[in-house]
Amino acid sequence: MEGKNGNLKPRGLVLFREKTTAHDRKVYIGFAIFFVLCWIAAIFPVAEIANKVHPIIFGMYFFFFYEVMLAGLQAVAAFCLFRWEYRKKSMEVQS
Amino acid sequence: MNPWIISLVVMLAYLVIALYIGMLAGKGRDASLEEYVTGKRKFGIVVVLFLTAGTWFSSFLFLGGPGWAYSKGGALMFITAYVMPPFILWYWIGPKVSRIGAKLKLLTQGDFLKERYKSRALPVIVGFISMIAFIQYICVQLKGTAYLFNVFTAGNIPMWLGALIAYGIVVIYVTSSGVRGAAWSDVLQGIIMIVVAWGIGMYLVYHLYDGPVNMFNAISKAKPGHLLIGKEGSHMGGATFSSLIILSSIGGMMWPHLFMKAYVTDGRTIKKSILLFPIIAIFIIPVFFIGFAGILKVTPDVLGAGDRILPYLIYNVVKVSPFIIGIVGAGALAASMSSADAITHGAGTVFVQDIMHNIKMDIPEKRLLLYMRIAICVVGAIAYLLTFLSQTLVGLLIGGYGFIVQIAPLIYGGLFWGRATKEGAISGFVAGTAINIFFVFSHLPTPFGINSGLLGLMVNIVFFVVVSYLTKPQSGEHVKQFLDE
Numbered sequence: 001m002e003g004k005n006g007n008l009k010p011r012g013l014v015l016f017r018e019k020t021t022a023h024d025r026k027v028y029i030g031f032a033i034f035f036v037l038c039w040i041a042a043i044f045p046v047a048e049i050a051n052k053v054h055p056i057i058f059g060m061y062f063f064f065f066y067e068v069m070l071a072g073l074q075a076v077a078a079f080c081l082f083r084w085e086y087r088k089k090s091m092e093v094q095s
Numbered sequence: 096m097n098p099w100i101i102s103l104v105v106m107l108a109y110l111v112i113a114l115y116i117g118m119l120a121g122k123g124r125d126a127s128l129e130e131y132v133t134g135k136r137k138f139g140i141v142v143v144l145f146l147t148a149g150t151w152f153s154s155f156l157f158l159g160g161p162g163w164a165y166s167k168g169g170a171l172m173f174i175t176a177y178v179m180p181p182f183i184l185w186y187w188i189g190p191k192v193s194r195i196g197a198k199l200k201l202l203t204q205g206d207f208l209k210e211r212y213k214s215r216a217l218p219v220i221v222g223f224i225s226m227i228a229f230i231q232y233i234c235v236q237l238k239g240t241a242y243l244f245n246v247f248t249a250g251n252i253p254m255w256l257g258a259l260i261a262y263g264i265v266v267i268y269v270t271s272s273g274v275r276g277a278a279w280s281d282v283l284q285g286i287i288m289i290v291v292a293w294g295i296g297m298y299l300v301y302h303l304y305d306g307p308v309n310m311f312n313a314i315s316k317a318k319p320g321h322l323l324i325g326k327e328g329s330h331m332g333g334a335t336f337s338s339l340i341i342l343s344s345i346g347g348m349m350w351p352h353l354f355m356k357a358y359v360t361d362g363r364t365i366k367k368s369i370l371l372f373p374i375i376a377i378f379i380i381p382v383f384f385i386g387f388a389g390i391l392k393v394t395p396d397v398l399g400a401g402d403r404i405l406p407y408l409i410y411n412v413v414k415v416s417p418f419i420i421g422i423v424g425a426g427a428l429a430a431s432m433s434s435a436d437a438i439t440h441g442a443g444t445v446f447v448q449d450i451m452h453n454i455k456m457d458i459p460e461k462r463l464l465l466y467m468r469i470a471i472c473v474v475g476a477i478a479y480l481l482t483f484l485s486q487t488l489v490g491l492l493i494g495g496y497g498f499i500v501q502i503a504p505l506i507y508g509g510l511f512w513g514r515a516t517k518e519g520a521i522s523g524f525v526a527g528t529a530i531n532i533f534f535v536f537s538h539l540p541t542p543f544g545i546n547s548g549l550l551g552l553m554v555n556i557v558f559f560v561v562v563s564y565l566t567k568p569q570s571g572e573h574v575k576q577f578l579d580e
Contacts, residue, residue: 013512014578035183042176043340044324044333051169051323053315059307060380061315061322067175068380074179075373078186082370 031081038070098417099249105421106247106428113280113432114264120279121272128460131273131467132202132444133358142278143360144368148375149281149433150353156382157430158239158402164386166401168321170331171383173339178376181347182369188510190362194580201358204351205449211509211577212517213569215453220521221502222449224528225351228495229442233478236435237262240428241482246406247424258482265432266475269440270468274359277436284429289378291426295409296381299388302413307384314390338546346500352441443471497535497548501527504559513574519563527555
């Protein structure tokens with residue numbers, strides 16, 4: 001990151017802060033892949049697999065349920081990510 | 096007493112309470128820009144949650160959502176599909192924007208762009224386009240409010256007066272209390288709209304069909320393609336459906352009034368509010384049920400615009416008591432007003448801080464605050480006059496998204512790409528916006544039915560990347576404070 005004269009160089013894509021460890025980066029990338037997969041699953045052509053009325057689940061026709069389920073999965077994953085970040089921070093403080 | 100007067104009294108009672116809370120929130124606060132725009136960056140989790148959710152779910156959901164469920168069926172599922180993605184992206188960038196904002200004392204999205212790209216022109220250009228989108232968005236809320244007052248009072252309150260009463264109250268408490276007024280009234284409005292949505296949505300489905308399973312079976316039997324995408328009898332193809340989701344997911348949190356919410360609190364509170372957001376967001380299910388419930392009960396020629404389905408059902412089909420009609424009216428008004436306040440506040444702030452202040456730098460803070468309050472009233476008046484001239488509610492909203500999504504490359508590039516330059520940002524934004532404007536106003540069909548905003552976004556990204564590589568990079572020292580925050 002340091003230039004010849006000690007100045008910082010403009011860099012390319014920087015998705016993580018410098019202090020983020022290699023292990024943490026892998027965890028973040030894992031979550032990111034999961035979120036992207038949920039997003040892709042919600043749009044066509046992938047969503048075609050759920051583009052039907054039956055079965056009706058929890059009072060929602062199947063395509064409706066499918067889109068709600070994907071949103072729910074993302075919400076659960078976000079909660080897991082937050083818990084992981086919280087525990088990591090607690091351990092860092094303790095050590 | 097006439098039944099419509101009872102409904103009117105209930106709605107007016109809600110409006111008085113909303114006004115009182117909005118005014119009270121700003122009482123005793125100091126008259127500084129930071130207080131007026133960001134609430135001193137100290138909002139707690141409950142307020143941030145309802146401020147974000149209240150702003151997010153507007154009359155497009157309460158009236159436009161059931162309207163689309165009724166008239167376009169399965170196409171409505173694009174709203175379900177994009178409920179979470181913008182907030183997942185916000186989980187990633189929101190805390191970062193909050194930290195940068197606190198460090199550099201930023202107030203608006205334009206401030207961020209000005210600091211990151213070292214350009215006074217950029218916030219002015221983005222600010223102008225944002226104002227167009229803002230006014231479109233306020234028109235959505237006003238149109239919803241006007242419908243509600245008119246229908247729930249059996250046509251006794253004309254459209255112009257209903258919109259004037261409700262929006263007038265919004266303008267009063269936002270002008271007086273700033274973001275704090277919007278935030279605390281959003282807490283009240285959020286609670287009301289959730290309770291009403293669940294109540295009326297489930298009531299209609301069970302009253303008319305004895306449950307959602309019977310309802311969907313009946314609809315699929317009578318109109319087989321209506322609930323689906325790209326089938327015979329469907330109202331939208333897969334490409335259009337998908338491009339709407341992509342557009343709304345990327346553009347969702349790029350609305351300047353939503354982006355500015357990163358400055359009202361710290362990163363941890365932003366993350367917590369995102370985790371709690373689905374608990375509120377799940378109320379879209381009963382809201383959509385309202386529109387589906389109307390499909391086999393009301394014929395389109397009787398209804399006119401699909402957006403009228405909720406008022407029509409409760410007024411003409413199920414015939415509930417005038418008090419309940421008033422409560423439903425209050426819930427729908429809450430949805431409209433909780434968005435209108437944040438947008439109006441955002442519009443006034445953007446106009447003064449991003450446009451006016453960058454054209455004429457030496458304006459004292461007290462004068463800026465006064466101008467902001469005046470701008471809120473002027474923007475409100477313009478939006479009010481333009482309200483009765485355009486399309487359906489969701490159509491209006493999507494029109495605004497086409498402009499707003501063009502800001503996304505500038506924000507993401509600014510936060511994560513060290514090579515992004517001022518010239519790249521300006522050329523990308525201008526090119527993307529031009530493409531969107533061309534398709535919107537020429538009414539020419541877009542390739543494969545892809546949304547014009549998304550086409551503009553693609554062109555925007557190409558210009559942004561290519562021009563950034565062709566121009567002089569910014570200093571690493573400067574860029575690092577945004578990339579490594």
